[in-house]
Amino acid sequence: MIVEVRSYRIKPGRRAEFIRFFETRAVPALRSHGMKVIGPMLDVENPNKFVWLRAFPSLEDRDRLKEAFYEGELWKNELEAFAMPMLDSYDVILCETSPGCVFDAAQEES
16 A cells, blocks of 8 residues: 655644645545545644645555546645645655555544
């Protein structure tokens, strides 16, 4: 499995607003495209940061699903314009799970 560890730095004072958007609009849209989402996880030391995970069966699936999402009408015409002005920056670490990886949270969602 391919997992993106995504770390977002939100503009000061806007994390609660971004989290509401993320949970109510972004997560359902990502899942509707077949992506597994775990999060958000709030940084306890930085009130302007949060982390979330996005998982894909393979690199090929990642490319296909991301293209479908980011080239889609919902992202281009609505979500992007709402989300991006609230972000200062973001970082993505692309990982592959090892054979012994335990992913209990993802199994609970299924």
